[in-house]
Amino acid sequence: MGDKKDVVILGAGIGGLAAGYFLSRTGKYKVTILEKEPVIGGLCGSFKHDGFTLDYGAHKIYSVIPGILDEIVNLMGDRLLKLPKRNRLFLNRHLVDYPLRLGNLSQTLGPAMFFRLGMGYAFELFKGALNRNDAGSYEEYIIRRFGRPAYKLVFEPLADKVWGNPSSLHLEMARTRVPSSGGLEVILKLLGIKKETAETSAESFYYPRNGFGDFPNALKEQIERMDGKIITNAKVTEIRKEDEKISSVICSIHGEHRSFPCDLLISSIPIEELGRLVFRDEDSEFNHAVGSLQFRHLILIYIFVNRPLILSDQWIFFPERQFIFSRIFEQKQMNPDLCPPDKTAICCDFTCSEDSWQWQTSNEELTKKCVEGLVEGGFIKAEEVIGHLVKRRKNFYPRYDLQYEDKMQVVINKLKQVENLLLTGRIGMYNYNNADHCMDMGRFISEKLVVGISCHQIIEEMEKHVRDYRIVD
Template sequence: MNSKKKVIILGAGVAGLAMGYHLARKNKYEVTVLESAPIYGGLSGSFEHEGFTLDYGAHKMYSVIPGILDELGELMGERNLKLTKKNRIFLNGHLLDYPLKMGNFLKVCGLWAFLKLGFGYAWSVVKGIFKKGEPQSYEEYMVRLFGKPAYQLVFEPLADKTWGDPKKLHADMARTRIPAKGGMDIILKLLGIKKETADSSADFFYYPKKGFGDFPTKLKEEIEAAGGQVLVNTEVYEINHREKLNFKIKARNKDNKKEEMIFECDSLISSIPLTALNQLLFAQKDPESMKEVQALKFRHLILVYLFINKPKILEDQWIFFPERKYLFGRIFEQKQMNDELGPKNQTAICCDLTCEEDHWAWTAKDQQLADKCIENLVEAGFIEKKDVRGHYVKKVRYFYPCYDLQYVEKMQAFSSRFKSMNNLLLTGRLGMYNYNNSDHCYDMAKFIAQQLEEGHPSKDIMTSLEQRVRAYKIVD
């Protein structure tokens, strides 16, 4: 008799696969991961194109969560490379250290503007002493940390390009990337007197030799080795919550819609977007719930790959571009991770940008996007147009959660609804509506697996997980 509890996991990105990995290895759960796409890995996967192995933008394996980086290193073993991190920011025609130092500002601004930045920062420190209460918006948070001149020069345009108007973004959007420290700590780091710490800047990171997609591949292999299964091209179209077996899930093969599959499970764990899960669980019973969940803000992702007849063109793995005149917010060179990921005398640059539905870039043709990126990179002095031999464009809907000023209240309403369903758990960036990286997804999965093993109710697990994820920090 099989005494293992049955668990269905929705979504085979890193969040879903990490969840399957942590449960399957405990040998107490019968794990099945369902993925609607024809491939697993999500945007942490890799793909082949014209002799290159390409990632969906820049990815690294790094964590400041105690123990997680060591676990990831052990999991991947010799499949990983250990790389020294090299990334900078391109501002006013100069490549500058990132995180920024005060000397960088002098280099690009001149003495008067540099003094203005310094006075702006000093004034923000003085005002902060007398200002009561926590900053509410991204803008308030960053102005308090760095002063208005530095904010307007770097952080405002970069945030606007990535997430939208900083005045309308919740301060949590900034806290996730730049933890608030004491004024003296920031001053010492800006002056270069004190080194950046591991929780503010990574000195190194791990990266899979075969491309970042080898990380989800390894997770899938471990799930299958432990007796679990990962089913791709499998579209879930109905979920029924029942008391005894808890969940009955109906799915079909997307290539053969007549081929119906029925799964019954004790627990359902979802890493798919909240909108999609809400559609499956609540849309028919409560149509208003769809309006509520659709009020959550997301940005779409556009990746423009340029193929260039040069062995390499950068000295960095990726470079940030805060200025609005550049379409993209960051460029990434795949072969900076591993020379073997592309042909010897060619390289691939990925220009990534985010936008909303009404931005011209979202409806633009691939050639238009490529032409604009080429124009920007030529203007910045990174490439010559004659060296570009081709392009490839990938567009992804609803990729970046964007915390607006009301997001906490919105999430509390959704949280109550999902918690009302016994043995339902959420995980991942899109499943939790939490701006995070792959190490956080791995940590969520580990935490959920431990809590389930200890017998905690799903409602309590979700409450603890919500508190946990709000403390996550993204380290560049």
């Protein structure tokens, strides 16, 4: 017990908790997790409101990373439900399959548009046979796989909503978010001749029956069972260094300052905030690089409706610009027991930048636009709305611009000079990822540490490892 190393973890989202869980399991680390909010879970948490248990948008448990799904199933056992996945895309007032299939699109879009899409695919297939160079941007990657007409119809407006101006998006954003093989295989899938695989589309997924937040809760229980501590309301105010090693973390907890000595620090808090705390603005090149990494803010608008159920899908994507949201999600589709029997809630999610009209607009005005969109799409009637709730979260979606790799190189080179510092999580590692990837990051860190690999090397290896993550719908 006495010879365990003290590890302090910043942030009790799934990233920080996963690191704490895997490190506790080694029996070599005494884990303390510091969370600034009164509750744990971050964006993977759930909360209660007027008899509803709600998640922060549509969250499913799914993974194609070897062993990770088994880890989660072992952790949660019968606290999980297994659900068939039902999600589609709303286009031209119709619901179409997602990932796209040509047969389905032809019924929705009519013969002329269907012909244009088909010609677009054929043209790109022909061009692809002549041109074997790699795509240079998000736009090129998608056009080469699906053709320009499909890019213009679906991918460009959806990407514009989620990340803003897709022509300045790095190719990595497409690889992460639109997992797809190239050329002929895409065409065969579009024609419905070849099936999607587990790597490109989930047929079913797991969901914690008490709300997604039960996943972080289960991690917390295990960490505490292994003598770890999770301290909420703990805002990090200072990180002390001796030479190139972090010696302690100072926190303000209910207005009192407490010091946490550490042998190892793992951060899942925003990478820029960590940079400021560790280097206190001492390196202008680093400050510039970390400060210019781009993020998008997240807005979630919950509309409460006086009807038992609205959708037959769990979530639906909305590429068209007349809808301000990019996706809607009905919590009751995950587990009806999470909501009152006679009412339901639709969560509309969208992202934006700090200076966008969306971020500057009042909650009431945004809610009005969401209700109008839901009415226009034929999902609800205005008079059925009985309430709303808005949640805003700053800087949650990493946005890979065309220079992001160079910036990350500067950031990583600086951070790895600290002998006992590691990064994890979505905003902690600046990695556009899902909860299963955060679990994998925690496992990766712990497996490397127990065989004596230095933090310096782990950061380097992890930076490469996480670039292979793919988000599967």
